[in-house]
Amino acid sequence: MEIITTGEEVLQGQIVDSNAAWLAEQLNTHGLDVQRRTTVGDRLEDLVAVFLEAASRNRLVIVNGGLGPTSDDLTAAAAARAAGLILVEQRDWLEQLQARLKQQGGQLTAAHRQQARLPEGAETIPNPVGSACGFWLTIGQARFCFTPGPPVELQPLFHQHVLPRLLREFGDGSQILLHRLQVFGCPESAVAEQVKAVELPANTRLGYRPHLPTVEVKIISRGQGETLAAEHEQAVAAIRRTIGDFVYAEADETLPAVIHRAMQQQGHSLALAESCTAGWAAGELARQAGVSAWLRQAWVVYSPEAKICELGVPAATIDEHGVISRPVAEAMAMGAREQAGTTLALAITGQSGPVGADANVPAGTACIALAHADGVISAGWQHRDFGRNGNRKVQAWLLLDLLRRYLHQLPVVPVYVMAKPFRTV
Amino acid sequence: MEIITTGEEVLQGQIVDSNAAWLAEQLNTHGLDVQRRTTVGDRLEDLVAVFLEAASRNRLVIVNGGLGPTSDDLTAAAAARAAGLILVEQRDWLEQLQARLKQQGGQLTAAHRQQARLPEGAETIPNPVGSACGFWLTIGQARFCFTPGPPVELQPLFHQHVLPRLLREFGDGSQILLHRLQVFGCPESAVAEQVKAVELPANTRLGYRPHLPTVEVKIISRGQGETLAAEHEQAVAAIRRTIGDFVYAEADETLPAVIHRAMQQQGHSLALAESCTAGWAAGELARQAGVSAWLRQAWVVYSPEAKICELGVPAATIDEHGVISRPVAEAMAMGAREQAGTTLALAITGQSGPVGADANVPAGTACIALAHADGVISAGWQHRDFGRNGNRKVQAWLLLDLLRRYLHQLPVVPVYVMAKPFRTV
Numbered sequence: 072m073e074i075i076t077t078g079e080e081v082l083q084g085q086i087v088d089s090n091a092a093w094l095a096e097q098l099n100t101h102g103l104d105v106q107r108r109t110t111v112g113d114r115l116e117d118l119v120a121v122f123l124e125a126a127s128r129n130r131l132v133i134v135n136g137g138l139g140p141t142s143d144d145l146t147a148a149a150a151a152r153a154a155g156l157i158l159v160e161q162r163d164w165l166e167q168l169q170a171r172l173k174q175q176g177g178q179l180t181a182a183h184r185q186q187a188r189l190p191e192g193a194e195t196i197p198n199p200v201g202s203a204c205g206f207w208l209t210i211g212q213a214r215f216c217f218t219p220g221p222p223v224e225l226q227p228l229f230h231q232h233v234l235p236r237l238l239r240e241f242g243d244g245s246q247i248l249l250h251r252l253q254v255f256g257c258p259e260s261a262v263a264e265q266v267k268a269v270e271l272p273a274n275t276r277l278g279y280r281p282h283l284p285t286v287e288v289k290i291i292s293r294g295q296g297e298t299l300a301a302e303h304e305q306a307v308a309a310i311r312r313t314i315g316d317f318v319y320a321e322a323d324e325t326l327p328a329v330i331h332r333a334m335q336q337q338g339h340s341l342a343l344a345e346s347c348t349a350g351w352a353a354g355e356l357a358r359q360a361g362v363s364a365w366l367r368q369a370w371v372v373y374s375p376e377a378k379i380c381e382l383g384v385p386a387a388t389i390d391e392h393g394v395i396s397r398p399v400a401e402a403m404a405m406g407a408r409e410q411a412g413t414t415l416a417l418a419i420t421g422q423s424g425p426v427g428a429d430a431n432v433p434a435g436t437a438c439i440a441l442a443h444a445d446g447v448i449s450a451g452w453q454h455r456d457f458g459r460n461g462n463r464k465v466q467a468w469l470l471l472d473l474l475r476r477y478l479h480q481l482p483v484v485p486v487y488v489m490a491k492p493f494r495t496v
Numbered sequence: 497m498e499i500i501t502t503g504e505e506v507l508q509g510q511i512v513d514s515n516a517a518w519l520a521e522q523l524n525t526h527g528l529d530v531q532r533r534t535t536v537g538d539r540l541e542d543l544v545a546v547f548l549e550a551a552s553r554n555r556l557v558i559v560n561g562g563l564g565p566t567s568d569d570l571t572a573a574a575a576a577r578a579a580g581l582i583l584v585e586q587r588d589w590l591e592q593l594q595a596r597l598k599q600q601g602g603q604l605t606a607a608h609r610q611q612a613r614l615p616e617g618a619e620t621i622p623n624p625v626g627s628a629c630g631f632w633l634t635i636g637q638a639r640f641c642f643t644p645g646p647p648v649e650l651q652p653l654f655h656q657h658v659l660p661r662l663l664r665e666f667g668d669g670s671q672i673l674l675h676r677l678q679v680f681g682c683p684e685s686a687v688a689e690q691v692k693a694v695e696l697p698a699n700t701r702l703g704y705r706p707h708l709p710t711v712e713v714k715i716i717s718r719g720q721g722e723t724l725a726a727e728h729e730q731a732v733a734a735i736r737r738t739i740g741d742f743v744y745a746e747a748d749e750t751l752p753a754v755i756h757r758a759m760q761q762q763g764h765s766l767a768l769a770e771s772c773t774a775g776w777a778a779g780e781l782a783r784q785a786g787v788s789a790w791l792r793q794a795w796v797v798y799s800p801e802a803k804i805c806e807l808g809v810p811a812a813t814i815d816e817h818g819v820i821s822r823p824v825a826e827a828m829a830m831g832a833r834e835q836a837g838t839t840l841a842l843a844i845t846g847q848s849g850p851v852g853a854d855a856n857v858p859a860g861t862a863c864i865a866l867a868h869a870d871g872v873i874s875a876g877w878q879h880r881d882f883g884r885n886g887n888r889k890v891q892a893w894l895l896l897d898l899l900r901r902y903l904h905q906l907p908v909v910p911v912y913v914m915a916k917p918f919r920t921v
Contacts (some may be wrong), residue, residue, distance in 0.1 A: 082519030082532075083520050083530060084518060087512055092511070097509075099508040108536075109535075110532065117531060341795070354775035357774035358884070360850055363775075368799070371791075373792060425785055
């Protein structure tokens with residue numbers, strides 16, 4: 072199978088071709104192997120040549136882009152030429168589109184009619200969102216599926232209309248079951264090493280998608296018969312057990328969403344005091360809608376003076392232990408909790424870098440603390456230097472993971488693979 | 497010209513193919529047009545087939561990836577097979593690598609020798625960073641350039657060794673001059689509309705690279721003769737004048753870096769008070785190393801209570817004008833400035849969304865303020881709804897752009913194209 076993406080802006084690198092990656096991953100996950108990807112621009116003759124070449128070496132070709140109404144959108148014309156067909160207006164699609172537009176108070180325009188001109192005999196694929204209609208067409212011996220370029224149109228169209236048919240016509244009749252675990256604290260290589268010990272059913276395989284500082288672990292079972300679902304569930308359970316509490320979420324859930332749910336269920340409120348991350352942790356939590364219900368307040372206290380004046384960190388603690396130390400993180404957390412009047416408070420002080428040779432702690436060091444009704448928990452971590460902003464991201468995640476672990480009654484100072492304890496006090 | 501990227505992880509979409517986009521953009525910027533991009537996995541026969549096809553339709557082919565030491569790295573073997581050559585160890589490269597390793601206290605390993613086995617007669621391209629050697633090879637009528645996959649290796653190797661030669665051998669002898677302007681507040685379409693009025697020399701063209709909420713405008717002059725540089729400078733000046741103070745930086749400079757320089761030169765210090773952006777503005781500034789010299793402190797004050805208790809915003813101001821209002825932003829900024837003892841303070845209160853139908857202000861509304869020694873400046877903005885986190889990003893940029901404008905004595909309430917004034921008080 073081949074994926075062809077089109078468009079001058081993609082070809083010339085003004086836009087990174089994330090659609091091709093998305094399509095390939097979807098297909099691969101569902102057991103449909105992509106053998107080649109091709110990108111061409113908006114020249115008609117290049118498009119025709121690429122379609123004919125792809126037709127000669129594939130049973131199935133997915134084409135993305137070029138279905139819009141402008142003069143650059145030549146995919147349908149090129150498909151027609153490659154197949155030796157004329158373009159005709161697709162009445163069935165125009166009627167569907169008209170009905171939708173009417174509901175929204177709009178009406179058909181010349182641009183809509185232009186976009187509905189597809190190769191004669193093409194089978195339309197309704198676009199659930201936009202006005203560019205997808206279509207199926209046979210060119211030579213190959214079945215082509217033409218899809219719209221904007222990801223917000225491509226993704227629902229692909230899931231609703233394309234994938235089920237691909238599985239039916241090009242799959243081997245297998246059922247595909249997919250589960251995804253979101254992992255923090257253990258990089259891809261270490262997860263892969265750990266799960267080696269798990270005996271998986273022959274029908275089950277694993278995939279990884281790293282995205283600093285997390286990795287998504289995909290458990291994919293493919294097969295037939297009544298036992299598949301049970302085997303898949305067992306495999307998921309075994310992998311989940313092996314990775315353990317490094318799994319912070321499953322499927323599409325995010326870390327802020329997991330924290331949000333627990334904070335609400337437990338009726339907690341939160342304050343944050345950030346030094347090196349400078350607002351990144353608060354900003355990350357606030358990605359989740361609704362956090363204002365419990366995220367009362369945060370301080371960015373870069374300077375020692377701010378730590379002292381705003382949060383009441385004793386100057387003596389800074390002098391004695393250094394500003395990057397667990398006692399300072401603890402004092403920051405307790406000060407923030409007291410001042411904001413919240414049930415919980417998080418604090419972080421660390422080194423994001425870049426640092427000179429005389430730095431007393433290396434870039435990638437963070438001391439974190441969580442103050443609660445009964446006291447304060449703290450930890451010091453040191454990790455690889457990912458550069459200033461990579462470090463800040465990892466440090467913010469270390470802090471938020473401490474909160475997740477506290478809320479879920481998990482070990483709050485785990486044996487991370489990606490960070491080693493930083494020993495102070 | 498064609499770009500071929502290799503590797504199963506790229507093909508199957510586990511990694512987005514950013515190298516292909518980077519190479520295409522570099523080549524395009526320097527006047528070398530890419531006509532097609534192809535991606536294949538790690539199967540030897542697929543690689544050989546793709547190389548032979550590319551050889552049949554191009555004068556020049558750039559190949560990326562597959563030069564590592566593992567069994568998946570088959571690019572050199574495939575190139576040799578496509579060209580009908582054997583692999584031989586490249587002594588010249590091994591000597592260079594050995595000298596470098598010796599300096600670093602290392603030595604040659606079997607993996608290094610494996611990576612140095614290239615098609616006989618290939619011309620090596622020294623890798624300035626890693627141990628995977630690039631090479632030139634002729635297959636059929638086409639010149640192939642093989643480059644390593646990791647971006648940190650590809651980019652210096654390409655700039656130092658590949659691009660100069662490509663321009664010499666495949667360019668038309670033209671000189672390419674490039675200047676980039678970084679623009680905020682005016683989207684790509686509006687910039688394009690504005691600069692239409694500028695008469696550019698025949699040798700000069702423009703390119704755009706949008707990256708919400710900014711757009712990079714590239715001015716590219718290509719030609720020969722002594723007047724080119726002067727014409728290019730004139731074109732840059734004309735475009736810069738036309739876009740005006742929406743240009744916040746040039747070339748590789750970032751907004752935090754521009755602000756950092758001005759803050760240091762003018763001896764200012766800063767405090768921030770953020771509501772809707774919840775730390776994003778502070779976190780964005782802190783991307784720039786060294787900001788701790790003047791970024792004293794920031795507050796995230798989500799709740800009205802925090803605005804009142806922490807920053808001394810009068811409860812009556814909130815009651816009278818609503819929490820998303822210029823008077824509240826002004827009170828936040830003045831309170832932050834006073835409490836932190838800084839020369840300047842920024843504040844923002846707004847709606848990032850999602851909102852219900854009963855919201856009194858739509859998502860994408862922000863009131864911002866800057867308190868300084870002589871008083872306070874404020875503005876209200878409303879922009880398109882980019883979704884919660886898109887909105888938070890735009891809102892943080894609106895706030896930081898206010899600071900840039902103040903520091904540079906530019907209009908602090910400009911006529912943005914991407915945002916309209918939000919009228920309160």
